Amino acid sequence: MPTLVIVMIVSAMAFAFWSAGRAAAERAEAVGRDACRAAGVQWLDQSVHAIGLRLCRHDSGWLGFERTFRFDYSIDGEDRHVGRLVLRGERLVAFSGPVTAAPVRLH
Helix, strand or coil, X not given: CHHHHHHHHHHHHHHHHHHHHHHHHXXXXXHHXXXXXHHXXXXXXXXXXXXXXXXXXXXXXXXXXXXXXXXXXXXXXXXXXXXXXXXXXXXXXXXXXXXXXXXXXXX
Protein backbone atom coordinates (compact mmCIF):
# COMPACT_ATOMS: atom_id res chain seq x y z
CA MET A 1 0.00 0.00 0.00
CA PRO A 2 2.73 2.60 0.79
CA THR A 3 4.29 1.86 -2.61
CA LEU A 4 1.08 2.87 -4.36
CA VAL A 5 1.04 6.19 -2.50
CA ILE A 6 4.65 6.89 -3.51
CA VAL A 7 3.87 6.05 -7.14
CA MET A 8 0.86 8.38 -7.07
CA ILE A 9 2.91 11.24 -5.57
CA VAL A 10 5.70 10.81 -8.11
CA SER A 11 3.14 10.65 -10.94
CA ALA A 12 1.47 13.86 -9.73
CA MET A 13 4.85 15.62 -9.54
CA ALA A 14 5.76 14.47 -13.06
CA PHE A 15 2.42 15.69 -14.40
CA ALA A 16 2.82 19.07 -12.68
CA PHE A 17 6.33 19.47 -14.15
CA TRP A 18 5.10 18.54 -17.64
CA SER A 19 2.10 20.86 -17.38
CA ALA A 20 4.22 23.82 -16.24
CA GLY A 21 6.62 23.15 -19.13
CA ARG A 22 3.78 23.18 -21.66
CA ALA A 23 2.39 26.42 -20.21
CA ALA A 24 5.85 28.04 -20.44
CA ALA A 25 6.25 26.86 -24.05
CA GLU A 26 2.87 28.34 -24.98
CA ARG A 27 3.81 31.64 -23.33
CA ALA A 28 7.18 31.65 -25.14
CA GLU A 29 5.42 30.95 -28.43
CA ALA A 30 3.09 33.91 -27.94
CA VAL A 31 5.99 36.24 -27.01
CA GLY A 32 8.08 35.16 -30.02
CA ARG A 33 5.17 35.46 -32.45
CA ASP A 34 4.19 38.90 -31.11
CA ALA A 35 7.79 40.16 -31.27
CA CYS A 36 8.10 39.04 -34.91
CA ARG A 37 4.78 40.64 -35.80
CA ALA A 38 5.78 43.94 -34.13
CA ALA A 39 9.15 43.95 -35.92
CA GLY A 40 7.58 43.12 -39.29
CA VAL A 41 9.59 39.93 -39.80
CA GLN A 42 8.52 36.39 -40.63
CA TRP A 43 8.29 33.92 -37.74
CA LEU A 44 9.68 30.63 -39.03
CA ASP A 45 8.58 27.08 -38.15
CA GLN A 46 5.65 28.42 -36.05
CA SER A 47 7.24 27.04 -32.90
CA VAL A 48 9.75 27.57 -30.10
CA HIS A 49 12.30 25.06 -28.85
CA ALA A 50 13.28 24.58 -25.23
CA ILE A 51 17.06 24.80 -24.92
CA GLY A 52 17.61 25.31 -21.22
CA LEU A 53 16.18 24.64 -17.79
CA ARG A 54 17.59 25.65 -14.46
CA LEU A 55 16.49 26.22 -10.88
CA CYS A 56 16.09 29.82 -9.78
CA ARG A 57 14.57 31.82 -6.97
CA HIS A 58 11.46 33.79 -7.93
CA ASP A 59 10.71 37.27 -6.63
CA SER A 60 8.40 35.69 -4.07
CA GLY A 61 11.34 33.77 -2.61
CA TRP A 62 10.12 30.35 -3.74
CA LEU A 63 12.29 28.07 -5.86
CA GLY A 64 11.14 27.59 -9.41
CA PHE A 65 12.38 27.00 -12.92
CA GLU A 66 13.89 29.36 -15.46
CA ARG A 67 13.29 28.08 -18.97
CA THR A 68 15.17 29.22 -22.08
CA PHE A 69 13.59 28.95 -25.54
CA ARG A 70 14.81 29.67 -29.03
CA PHE A 71 12.89 30.52 -32.19
CA ASP A 72 13.81 31.34 -35.77
CA TYR A 73 12.79 34.34 -37.82
CA SER A 74 13.55 35.78 -41.25
CA ILE A 75 13.88 39.40 -42.28
CA ASP A 76 13.54 38.98 -46.05
CA GLY A 77 12.36 35.38 -46.46
CA GLU A 78 15.77 34.12 -47.58
CA ASP A 79 17.75 34.44 -44.36
CA ARG A 80 17.37 32.76 -40.99
CA HIS A 81 18.11 34.31 -37.60
CA VAL A 82 17.82 32.88 -34.11
CA GLY A 83 15.89 34.60 -31.35
CA ARG A 84 16.14 33.65 -27.69
CA LEU A 85 13.94 34.31 -24.70
CA VAL A 86 14.08 33.37 -21.04
CA LEU A 87 11.01 32.88 -18.86
CA ARG A 88 11.15 32.76 -15.10
CA GLY A 89 7.77 31.24 -14.33
CA GLU A 90 5.39 33.26 -16.53
CA ARG A 91 7.59 36.38 -16.52
CA LEU A 92 9.85 37.28 -19.44
CA VAL A 93 13.30 38.13 -18.03
CA ALA A 94 15.48 38.18 -21.16
CA PHE A 95 14.90 38.53 -24.89
CA SER A 96 17.10 38.73 -27.96
CA GLY A 97 15.57 38.71 -31.38
CA PRO A 98 13.92 40.92 -33.96
CA VAL A 99 13.55 44.61 -33.30
CA THR A 100 11.30 47.08 -35.03
CA ALA A 101 12.50 48.02 -38.50
CA ALA A 102 11.73 51.72 -38.17
CA PRO A 103 13.41 53.86 -35.56
CA VAL A 104 11.18 54.83 -32.68
CA ARG A 105 10.98 58.49 -31.74
CA LEU A 106 11.64 59.06 -28.07
CA HIS A 107 9.71 61.82 -26.30
